[in-house]
Amino acid sequence: MEELKMSFDKLLNESPIDEANRHQDEHHLSQLVMEEVADSKTGVILTDKNYRTNRIREAAINGIKERLGRWAEFRNDILIKAGAKKNEAKNSEMDVKLKKLQEDREEQKSQARDKYMRRNDYADLKSDHELTKHRYETMRAEMGGKPPVKSKIFIYLISILAIGFIEWFINYSTFNMKYPSGIAFGATVLIALSIALASHFHGALLKQRVALFAKHRKKEDKRQIIIKQSFFSLLLIISLAIVTYNRYDLLMEQMVNTGGVMLPGDEVAEVSVWSELWPFVMMNVLVWVVGVAISYFTHDEQPDYQESLVHYNKAKHKFHKADAGLKEEENRIDEEFEAKLRALKNSQASHVHSSKELDSYFERLNAKEQRLVSQAVTAINGMLEQHQMMLVTMLRQSGNESVKFGPDLISLDQYQNKNITVDAAYVREILAMETI
Known part of the structure; x- marks a missing residue:
């Protein structure tokens, strides 16, 4: 120039x-x-x-x-x-x-987008996000827009542990007096865990019974629910039967040893044993009732409603993270x-x-x-x-x-x-x- x-x-x-x-x-x-x-x-x-x-x-x-x-x-x-x-x-x-710059930019973005999507499974993350979102929104619509009960996993675990401790104090002395310490410890833990599991599933069934046995559900699904609940009900019955039998046997032995009965099988002795045994049985049942109540209030009326929100949030987090990178x-x-x-x-x-x-x-x-x-x-x-x-x-x-x-x-x-x-x-x- x-x-x-x-x-x-x-x-x-x-x-x-x-x-x-x-x-x-x-x-x-x-x-x-x-x-x-x-x-x-x-x-x-x-x-x-x-x-x-x-x-x-x-x-x-x-x-x-x-x-x-x-x-x-x-x-x-x-x-x-x-x-x-x-x-x-x-x-x-x-x-x-x-125009040439714009074409180069779009070509670069297209290549970078394809490479990023392949490297980070972007399409799968997006599909999972959309599916979990659709599932959650469908459930929320069925619940009339009511959000799921907030998942309080730590409080729930503490409650379950509390039930276990209560069961420990109720039943350990019985097993410890009849069996060696190791067996007594294991039996107490198994009984506590069985009652906690039974109360968990029974409480969920009580809260979700309408949805689980709705007319639109398949008979196979209903049958599966009955089988599952029957299993945990049987587990509860066996647990109560075990602790009741062991407590009864222990009380009978104590009464015989102390001379509290005239003859084995005497009617007066039977009444005296059951008067001591019924409170013990009711305490175990009460623990189960408390567990059922806790489970009832921590579940939604719609099965898997909480899980759908958890899955949706996880999928959303992963997808948004990948989308932000893109x-x-x-x-x-x-x-x-x-x-x-x-x-x-x-x-x-x-x-x-x-x-x-x-x-x-x-x-x-x-x-x-x-x-x-x-x-x-x-x-x-x-x-x-x-x-x-x-x-x-x-x-x-x-x-x-x-x-x-x-x-x-x-x-x-x-x-x-x-x-x-x-x-x-x-x-x-x-x-x-x-x-x-």
Whole structure:
């Protein structure tokens, strides 16, 4: 751009007309006229179709044509270079580059997206998220929009452990008095665990009985529920039977050892044993009832409602984490695109600035060109008119008024009245100089 600006400055500072007319003074014109008067002895002065003699055309026009022509050629070269420079700033080229950047960005994002999805099982995570969401929302709609009971797993575990401790204090002494410590410990734990499990499933059944045995459910599903509940009911019965039997046997042994009965199987002794045994049995049953109540209040009316929310939250967390990673990669590509776009816009701004500078030079060059053409017309016409006047005057003084001029052999008077001047269009034509 700097080189182009220097070329414009050189064009604007040149004065080709002044250089061409540096030697064209009145003395030089007088010599030309004297030579043409000498040639007039043949009776004809040769001119072109515009009645300009060869000598004056050479002096007045060709010199300016040569100097101004070189200036015009230089001017044309500079205009071509400046035009090419201006084309760099066209919006169409900006649009092409912008479109190419956008296409590259979309292609990069597509490739990065495909690679990321394959590496992170994105499609599976999305599908799992949608399935668990649909399952949870369907259950919530069935529950009338009521959210599931908040899962209080720690409180529930503490409650179950509390039941186990209660069972320990109720039953351990019985087993410890009949069996070795290890067996007593294991039996107590098994009984406590059995009653806790039974209360858990019985409480869930009590809360979900309507949903589990609804008319739309299959008979196979209902049968499976009955089998499962029957198993844990049997487990409860066996547990109560074991602790009841062992307590009964222990009480009978104690009463016999203390002489509290007359004979084994005596009716009075039986009544005394059961009076001691029933509170013990009711305490175990009460522990089971408490467990059933805890389980009842920690379950929803809809089976697997809590689990559906847990599964949905887990799937949502995994999918959102993967989706955030995908968006982060896409944002990185977008930021890279924005950086390239800013560079392109900065480059475009530089081109626009250069274009404005070139427009300013074009205006100055156009004004310079008009001045040169006007100066050339004035200089050429001045010499042509002065030459015409001096030639007519010297021919009259020499008494050679009968001389003829040009291809039409016009008279001296006709030649004197002839307009032999040029205009700006003529100057531009001989120079092949188009308007900027």
